[in-house]
Amino acid sequence: MEMDAPMPHVYNVWAMPAAEGEATTLYLTLHNPTETPLDLVGGRTPFAESVTLRVGLQGETLERLTLDPDQPLDLSEVGLALVLEGLSTDLASGDAIPVTLIFASAEMGATLETEVLSAALVAEEAPTLPEDLVIYDFWTRPVIGGEGAIGAAYMRIANQGETVLSLVGGATEAAAVVEIHEMAMGEGDVMMMRPMPALELPAGETVVLEPGGLHVMLIGVSEDLAVGQAIPLTLVLEDGTEVTLAVPVRDLLMEGMSGHSGMDMGPEASAEDCETEAEALEACVIDLGMAEDEMEATAEPGN
Numbered sequence: 001m002e003m004d005a006p007m008p009h010v011y012n013v014w015a016m017p018a019a020e021g022e023a024t025t026l027y028l029t030l031h032n033p034t035e036t037p038l039d040l041v042g043g044r045t046p047f048a049e050s051v052t053l054r055v056g057l058q059g060e061t062l063e064r065l066t067l068d069p070d071q072p073l074d075l076s077e078v079g080l081a082l083v084l085e086g087l088s089t090d091l092a093s094g095d096a097i098p099v100t101l102i103f104a105s106a107e108m109g110a111t112l113e114t115e116v117l118s119a120a121l122v123a124e125e126a127p128t129l130p131e132d133l134v135i136y137d138f139w140t141r142p143v144i145g146g147e148g149a150i151g152a153a154y155m156r157i158a159n160q161g162e163t164v165l166s167l168v169g170g171a172t173e174a175a176a177v178v179e180i181h182e183m184a185m186g187e188g189d190v191m192m193m194r195p196m197p198a199l200e201l202p203a204g205e206t207v208v209l210e211p212g213g214l215h216v217m218l219i220g221v222s223e224d225l226a227v228g229q230a231i232p233l234t235l236v237l238e239d240g241t242e243v244t245l246a247v248p249v250r251d252l253l254m255e256g257m258s259g260h261s262g263m264d265m266g267p268e269a270s271a272e273d274c275e276t277e278a279e280a281l282e283a284c285v286i287d288l289g290m291a292e293d294e295m296e297a298t299a300e301p302g303n
């Protein structure tokens with residue numbers, strides 16, 4: 001029987017500003033949705049020499065942190081932080097850095113390791129979020145079309161409160177326009193995407209934005225987005241509340257080829273399945289499948 005490694009939810013990820021060569025502290029909230037304990041055992045980022053779980057910036061090092069089932073744990077509340085040492089760049093407020101977290105769990109006598117790619121928003125203090133809103137599994141596709149191309153971001157949004165919330169838009173320094181899109185059956189039974197003025201987040205439910213379905217469309221990116229990068233993304237609620245998070249760039253196709261258990265690629269689609277208007281067409285291809293040149297690039301031998 002094949003077993004999927006348990007995947008923790010990682011959210012409210014942020015790090016203090018610091019200068020190149022120095023160290024900084026990164027905080028996050030972890031939630032183990034499985035029924036078995038799960039340990040945080042380490043991490044890494046392309047922007048630091050090491051990522052270590054510590055009691056404060058210079059405190060004692062912890063080998064592992066056990067996450068009990070269904071008990072969300074905010075590192076800062078228990079006096080812990082992930083310390084990033086040997087920064088390779090300055091981290092200024094508003095920056096976004098990718099961070100991979102490594103978890104271990106014991107399954108039938110064996111230890112399973114799971115890696116979760118997330119990203120931290122650089123900020124002077126913990127970003128203020130609506131108390132009842134949890135956003136996790138956030139990521140954005142690579143964009144290789146250069147300036148002006150289109151990208152798409154995905155996430156899970158859990159509204160743990162008792163009132164309906166509504167997502168009405170967003171903004172990012174990485175793209176000119178941010179829109180919430182849905183996929184819907186259009187004329188001639190073809191799937192098309194269309195902007196939504198508002199995405200309702202029902203009380204007590206988790207809304208899933210994923211390839212082939214709901215997504216955050218990034219229109220007119222300012223530059224290519226490559227794996228190993230992260231971008232800040234601000235989401236705006238109907239009442240004007242803004243939620244800013246850092247979103248890592250993931251390449252699900254590459255992850256799938258390297259044998260990683262990733263998320264679903266979404267339904268296969270070709271350009272013909274999409275809307276004919278030029279801009280929407282490009283976005284639709286990006287959203288539903290992989291762009292053709294991306295396919296060719298990854299099909300090359302010796303890659």
Ligand SMILES: [Cu+2]
Nearest residue numbers: 181193217283
């Ligand atoms: Cu779209």
